[in-house]
Amino acid sequence: MADESVAVWAQLSGLKGDDLRDWRMSSIKTEVSNSDRNLDTLPLPFGWFMVAYSDELELGQVLPIHYFGQELVLWRGNDGKPRVIDAYCKHLGAHMGYGGRVNGNALECPFHAWEYNGSGAVTHVPYAKKIPPSAARECKIQWPVSEVNKQILVWYHPFGEAPKWEPDSFDQVHDPDWTDYDKYEWIVHGPVQNMAENGVDAAHFKYIHGTANFPDYDFEFDGHRRSASVDAKMPTPKGEVDGTIAYGTVGAGQSWTKFSGISETLMIAGITPIDQGRTHIRFAFTQPKSEAEGPMANLAKAMKREICRQLDQDKVVWDRQKYKPKPSICDGDGPILPFRKFFAQFYAEWEDGGKNITKLKIDKKTG
Ligand code: FES
Numbered sequence: 490m491a492d493e494s495v496a497v498w499a500q501l502s503g504l505k506g507d508d509l510r511d512w513r514m515s516s517i518k519t520e521v522s523n524s525d526r527n528l529d530t531l532p533l534p535f536g537w538f539m540v541a542y543s544d545e546l547e548l549g550q551v552l553p554i555h556y557f558g559q560e561l562v563l564w565r566g567n568d569g570k571p572r573v574i575d576a577y578c579k580h581l582g583a584h585m586g587y588g589g590r591v592n593g594n595a596l597e598c599p600f601h602a603w604e605y606n607g608s609g610a611v612t613h614v615p616y617a618k619k620i621p622p623s624a625a626r627e628c629k630i631q632w633p634v635s636e637v638n639k640q641i642l643v644w645y646h647p648f649g650e651a652p653k654w655e656p657d658s659f660d661q662v663h664d665p666d667w668t669d670y671d672k673y674e675w676i677v678h679g680p681v682q683n684m685a686e687n688g689v690d691a692a693h694f695k696y697i698h699g700t701a702n703f704p705d706y707d708f709e710f711d712g713h714r715r716s717a718s719v720d721a722k723m724p725t726p727k728g729e730v731d732g733t734i735a736y737g738t739v740g741a742g743q744s745w746t747k748f749s750g751i752s753e754t755l756m757i758a759g760i761t762p763i764d765q766g767r768t769h770i771r772f773a774f775t776q777p778k779s780e781a782e783g784p785m786a787n788l789a790k791a792m793k794r795e796i797c798r799q800l801d802q803d804k805v806v807w808d809r810q811k812y813k814p815k816p817s818i819c820d821g822d823g824p825i826l827p828f829r830k831f832f833a834q835f836y837a838e839w840e841d842g843g844k845n846i847t848k849l850k851i852d853k854k855t856g
């Protein structure tokens with residue numbers, strides 16, 4: 490398909506190198522509020538969400554992070570384990586992500602050196618004989634942490650419920666015959682649900698990504714998992730080539746895509762709500778070294794470029810898209826409504842999978 494037939498591409502033309510990286514991470518300028526776009530009607534989904542790569546957190550390092558609309562602090566104890574708690578100290582409210590330090594496995598607040606364990610309980614006050622009971626208690630909302638695939642994920646649940654599943658892990662990430670991660674990231678002004686919906690939106694592939702046909706997917710919804718596979722023609726510098734794409738999502742925050750046929754590629758994505766209006770997307774690619782570094786290197790690179798280019802194209806829409814609780818759907822669309830029913834299971838605030846929405850006044854919004 491020629492460039493001029495996909496209008497969104499014009500908005501991206503000329504963006505390269507640092508300009509493209511800046512565009513991917515910058516906020517859009519808009520007069521339209523989250524509420525005008527119905528973004529305030531969708532809760533944050535619960536589940537495992539990536540908050541950092543493992544190599545961004547050294548032994549004894551402290552990092553401030555902002556996800557799920559909250560200030561959090563992440564640290565790696567001397568036992569190597571990452572931990573996350575609320576960033577504000579129970580004592581006088583210092584932000585422990587700035588100036589806090591690791592003592593053994595505990596986090597020490599910069600203001601008066603109170604020490605915290607990974608459950609948010611104060612374990613030591615260096616100048617007091619007794620720790621106030623309210624400070625010594627574990628926090629009601631816990632932030633369980635899992636380090637898999639060289640990524641640090643936290644479990645978010647608005648009511649503090651314990652993890653209901655484990656994130657998937659992939660052997661390729663640790664296989665010396667596969668490349669180190671090649672990493673890309675975006676901030677999208679939109680909810681996780683819009684991004685997840687993209688995978689079942691069969692018609693958009695042709696109109697926004699320029700594929701020759703609608704892909705013919707086999708979809709599967711299974712508990713907290715969703716998967717699909719498709720035989721697809723992939724655009725490469727040497728024209729379209731037959732390949733297979735398989736993807737899976739694990740909860741709302743973890744997803745993976747495997748490409749085979751032309752250049753084997755595993756992409757592990759972390760999709761994490763920053764707040765109700767914004768989402769941080771990270772793509773981490775690994776490929777067999779024999780393909781990524783050999784005579785097929787250009788093809789291997791082109792695969793990654795094409796996947797990121799598709800995300801750029803989607804971002805142009807997602808950044809301004811309005812959430813339509815009652816969309817008009819036609820027969821050629823993919824399984825968008827079954828997808829929404831599936832995704833509603835991750836909204837703890839919605840009772841009965843969204844059939845009786847008690848806390849969010851979604852029915853008052855026009856579709
Ligand atoms: S504010 Fe944290 S120890 Fe005082």
Ligand SMILES: [Fe+2]
Nearest residue numbers: 687693799803
């Ligand atoms: Fe897309």
